[in-house]
Amino acid sequence: MNRTPIPDIVVGRLPRYLQALRQMAEAGKTTTSSKELGQWLRISAAQIRKDLSQFGEFGKQGTGYAIPFLIEQLQDILNVNRCWDVAIIGAGNLGHAIVRYQGFANRGFCIACIFDNDPAKIGQRIGDHIVEDIANIENAIQKLGIKIALLTVPASEAQAMAEHLVAVGIKAILNYAPVPLDLPPEVRVQNIDPLIQLQHMTYYLE
Amino acid sequence: MNRTPIPDIVVGRLPRYLQALRQMAEAGKTTTSSKELGQWLRISAAQIRKDLSQFGEFGKQGTGYAIPFLIEQLQDILNVNRCWDVAIIGAGNLGHAIVRYQGFANRGFCIACIFDNDPAKIGQRIGDHIVEDIANIENAIQKLGIKIALLTVPASEAQAMAEHLVAVGIKAILNYAPVPLDLPPEVRVQNIDPLIQLQHMTYYLE
DNA sequence: TAGATTGTTAATCGATTAACAATC
DNA sequence: TAGATTGTTAATCGATTAACAATC
Numbered sequence: 001m002n003r004t005p006i007p008d009i010v011v012g013r014l015p016r017y018l019q020a021l022r023q024m025a026e027a028g029k030t031t032t033s034s035k036e037l038g039q040w041l042r043i044s045a046a047q048i049r050k051d052l053s054q055f056g057e058f059g060k061q062g063t064g065y066a067i068p069f070l071i072e073q074l075q076d077i078l079n080v081n082r083c084w085d086v087a088i089i090g091a092g093n094l095g096h097a098i099v100r101y102q103g104f105a106n107r108g109f110c111i112a113c114i115f116d117n118d119p120a121k122i123g124q125r126i127g128d129h130i131v132e133d134i135a136n137i138e139n140a141i142q143k144l145g146i147k148i149a150l151l152t153v154p155a156s157e158a159q160a161m162a163e164h165l166v167a168v169g170i171k172a173i174l175n176y177a178p179v180p181l182d183l184p185p186e187v188r189v190q191n192i193d194p195l196i197q198l199q200h201m202t203y204y205l206e
Numbered sequence: 207m208n209r210t211p212i213p214d215i216v217v218g219r220l221p222r223y224l225q226a227l228r229q230m231a232e233a234g235k236t237t238t239s240s241k242e243l244g245q246w247l248r249i250s251a252a253q254i255r256k257d258l259s260q261f262g263e264f265g266k267q268g269t270g271y272a273i274p275f276l277i278e279q280l281q282d283i284l285n286v287n288r289c290w291d292v293a294i295i296g297a298g299n300l301g302h303a304i305v306r307y308q309g310f311a312n313r314g315f316c317i318a319c320i321f322d323n324d325p326a327k328i329g330q331r332i333g334d335h336i337v338e339d340i341a342n343i344e345n346a347i348q349k350l351g352i353k354i355a356l357l358t359v360p361a362s363e364a365q366a367m368a369e370h371l372v373a374v375g376i377k378a379i380l381n382y383a384p385v386p387l388d389l390p391p392e393v394r395v396q397n398i399d400p401l402i403q404l405q406h407m408t409y410y411l412e
Numbered sequence: 413t414a415g416a417t418t419g420t421t422a423a424t425c426g427a428t429t430a431a432c433a434a435t436c
Numbered sequence: 437t438a439g440a441t442t443g444t445t446a447a448t449c450g451a452t453t454a455a456c457a458a459t460c
Contacts (some may be wrong), residue, residue: 008383009451015405019384034361041386045417046453047419053419061418062400064459066333080410086404097303098400103384107401108408120307165386172407178225178309180247187360188410190403194304194380198292199221199376202285202314204394215427239441251441252429259443267442268436 007148010051016041017048018074025067032062066179080108085144089161090152091124091131094176098150099126107155109148113140147171155179216257222247223254224280233275239270286314291350293376295367296358297322297330297337300382304356307330315354319346344374353377361385 020040024032034045034052040150052058052070055077075081076190086109088095095102099114117134124131132140139147149170153161158177165173172188175181178196181189225247230238240251240258247254258264258276261283265271281287292315294301294398304321322328323340330337338346346352355376364383371379378394381387382404387395 008282011409012406014409016386018405019399019402020386023385036418044453047451049417049419050452057419060417060460061458062416064417077409078405079411080405084404084411085410093303094209095364096449097299100299103401104404107405109401109404148407150400153445171411172404174336174403174407179229180222180226188231188407190398190407191403192398192403193225194356194398195309195315195396196213196221196225197380198290198315199286199313200218200309201354201380202392203217203220203283205285205290205377213427241441250429252431253427255441255443256428262442265442266436267434268440270441 006054010054010111013043013047014074014078016080017051018071018080021067021071021074023203025071031064031066034059034063046065064094070138075108078108082108083110083147084108085110085112085146086150087112087116087137087141087146088114088150088152089137089165090154091118091121091126092152092154095128095150098152099129112144112146115140128150137164141168143168148174150174153175212260212273216260216385219249219253220280220284223257224277224286226286227273227277227280230353237270237328238273240265242270249254259373266370281314282284282290288314289316290314290354291318291352292317292354292356293318293343293352295322295343295371296359296360297324297327297332298358300358301356302332310312318350320353322345337346343371347374347376354380356380356382358382 017037020037023030034048038045038048050195056073058070058073088098088111091114095114097115099111104111111129113132114129115132115134115137121131122133139145147170149165151158151165152174153164155177158175159181161182162173162175162183166183166187170187173181173188175191178193180191183189223243226243227257229237240254244251244254246275257387262279264276264279270354273348279350294317295305301320301322305317310317317335319338320335321331321338321340321343327337328339353376355371357371361383364385365387368379368381368389372389372393376393379387381395381397384399386397389395
């Protein structure tokens, strides 16, 4: 019986393990070891074994891990063996690019709908989707049971929009706006901010 | 004389401090405290003081920090008081969206050029830019002294392209491709991978 | 069998927090 | 002055690594 919660920093590494394993599988490999996976990801073998052992015993002494089996297990742990419908909020440049991006399908996520509040954008076609009026979001989200939103509105609108999303039932937000969101702690938030990452790197440049 | 290097995890928080301070400044505030900044960013006041004290004494007992002064200092520390020319590599959906994005200018970065290897894309106009042939990248990068690249090519081409970028003088890569790059340790790499972040969140969802 | 590699424990390392004298 | 807040030290906390018995 596992009483202590898994550290979030461990959870955050699991998707990377899954990604590496999929690439190994694509390359035709069927087994790997903590050592090999660690070299691939630049993570110590001990850490990988320790992380995985939090969830079960997935390997075999002497031979390592069966790749397809470990992929299955990680997908189960991360809840991505099902397909999550996600909503894109904001049909600007970034919203467009995300809707057209093919990388989410077959990885646990399906872009279900895209919303904007600009009358000039509502009704516009993007790939297979039509931009919907943000006023209809509650209906759409509740009908499809959507729990995840990708927020690509301007910084000035992000906080208010995020609060609205939470009010209509969203539980997780991938925030592309360059502002920290202040939301109830039970709502999961991850931020994507290229400027922050660029400034992190320039510290080390001449 | 400060001999021990600053921990990378501290450096990684500085851009967030800078972002928050700029937002405070926009809101008309002129001073703040570690307590207030901490509440804004959900970071402890002690940690903010400790982080900043690694670089100097920027505050005043009793009153806190002068916002414009601290912004200046952080910009200096992060090397973003100058303007860095950056190159976009890959003129797909994402490359397009980034070139059109206005958020980098006045924040230390200027999109200087965009490259692709697809003849159908070379010569295409995006905003104020023309997509250039990747074959010309060495000239362009060395003429402008570009050190930073944003890599938005398909996963299958990312590693080889990254190695080429390093060979022509790139020192820092913001990698949008969903693969870990294996490069010499002196090259800075930051990854942007929405799928990894989504899978991190679904762990916590029902 | 011999070699390889796991899962786990204990040791180490590093990061965060609490506390407080100094002082604006 | 009294209240507030810094910079810093020491204590705590948590994460990473090293080591190794178990065993495939």
